[in-house]
Amino acid sequence: MQEETVLMLASDPEHIAISKSTGIKIDWRDGHHSDYSLAHLRDECPCATCTGSHGTEPQRSNYSTPGPFPMFKPALKMNSVEAVGSYAVRIYWNDGHSSGIYSFEHLRRICPCDECKGA
Ligand SMILES: [Zn+2]
Ligand SMILES: [Zn+2]
Numbered sequence: 001m002q003e004e005t006v007l008m009l010a011s012d013p014e015h016i017a018i019s020k021s022t023g024i025k026i027d028w029r030d031g032h033h034s035d036y037s038l039a040h041l042r043d044e045c046p047c048a049t050c051t052g053s054h055g056t057e058p059q060r061s062n063y064s065t066p067g068p069f070p071m072f073k074p075a076l077k078m079n080s081v082e083a084v085g086s087y088a089v090r091i092y093w094n095d096g097h098s099s100g101i102y103s104f105e106h107l108r109r110i111c112p113c114d115e116c117k118g119a
Pocket of ligand 2: 032033034111112113114115116117
């Protein structure tokens with residue numbers, strides 16, 4: 001199994017570097033650079049279960065912000081990442097979760113850099 005996966009896509013990101021144990025880095029076509037940690041990506045999972053968009057309680061993983069009653073969590077890892085068309089990636093987590101389709105639009109919105117967080 002290969003640790004680094006590089007996806008070359010014809011849409012917004014010019015280059016995506018995926019490391020299953022550390023996270024995803026994206027170079028955008030407009031020159032912006034995003035560096036996502038695993039915990040950040042897991043917490044920002046856009047699927048209906050995690051966001052509660054089916055009218056259910058959001059099941060946020062909160063990997064990056066420990067709550068008052070921290071539960072044991074195994075080290076987060078991505079088992080695999082696959083391209084979904086040319087607009088998104090799907091992440092298979094080692095906690096069994098795999099319903100998150102991360103569109104590049106979503107990824108750009110959750111960019112954790114100071115510039116984007118301040119915007
Ligand atoms: Zn999810
Ligand atoms: Zn940014």
